[in-house]
Amino acid sequence: MTLRALSPLDRLLVDAQNALSTLAGKPLARRANPAADTADVELDPAERRHAAGLMRINHVGEVCAQGLYYGQAAVARDPQTREHLLEAAQEETDHLAWCGERLQELDSRPSLFNPLWYAGSYALGALAGLRGDGWNLGFVVETEHQVEAHLEEHLQTLPEADLRSRKILKVMKADEARHADHAEQAGARILPQPIPKMMAAASDLMKAVAYRI
Numbered sequence: 455m456t457l458r459a460l461s462p463l464d465r466l467l468v469d470a471q472n473a474l475s476t477l478a479g480k481p482l483a484r485r486a487n488p489a490a491d492t493a494d495v496e497l498d499p500a501e502r503r504h505a506a507g508l509m510r511i512n513h514v515g516e517v518c519a520q521g522l523y524y525g526q527a528a529v530a531r532d533p534q535t536r537e538h539l540l541e542a543a544q545e546e547t548d549h550l551a552w553c554g555e556r557l558q559e560l561d562s563r564p565s566l567f568n569p570l571w572y573a574g575s576y577a578l579g580a581l582a583g584l585r586g587d588g589w590n591l592g593f594v595v596e597t598e599h600q601v602e603a604h605l606e607e608h609l610q611t612l613p614e615a616d617l618r619s620r621k622i623l624k625v626m627k628a629d630e631a632r633h634a635d636h637a638e639q640a641g642a643r644i645l646p647q648p649i650p651k652m653m654a655a656a657s658d659l660m661k662a663v664a665y666r667i
């Protein structure tokens with residue numbers, strides 16, 4: 455998608471539409487669900503609860519990714535940076551759809567706080583973006599590295615039998631690593647401390663809450 459020719463009002467409408475489809479709609483994945491051909495092995499109730507908690511965290515992570523990327527794109531100065539952000543956001547939409555599908559299969563639901571996570575992330579993304587495109591891209595790199603690390607942690611702690619969640623998380627992890635690489639190549643700045651530490655603390659809070667609610 456290109457926003458080069460869109461007016462500020464058009465952009466606002468695109469943002470509003472994305473917020474709605476992230477929070478209330480059925481996000482449309484462009485790629486097939488990586489778990490489509492993987493057996494859905496029966497989990498015992500405790501395993502299923504744990505898997506659902508982890509997938510709810512990942513779903514919230516993707517809601518945040520939508521907010522961050524759209525917030526950043528809204529204020530990006532260079533059209534190329536904006537396109538880069540929105541391209542990555544499309545892959546995050548795939549992740550969002552796949553995590554939502556898996557949550558349903560696990561008889562669970564997304565976080566009740568998703569509107570708050572989205573709004574907070576959008577504001578944070580716009581704030582980062584206002585500091586300039588180098589910062590904007592640096593923020594992408596840091597976020598994606600942190601997400602990649604927590605996906606690895608989830609791959610270690612998911613129930614052994616939950617092959618479907620595992621398949622989804624593996625593809626997501628590879629995508630997030632690529633998003634970070636692309637942002638680095640596009641001229642990301644390295645964010646100074648304490649910003650990465652504060653981002654990690656915010657994400658720890660999100661994970662603790664989203665595991666349950």
Ligand SMILES: [Fe+2]
Binds near residue numbers: 516519545546549626
């Ligand atoms: Fe993602």
Ligand SMILES: [Fe+2]
Binds near residue numbers: 519542546630633
């Ligand atoms: Fe990503």
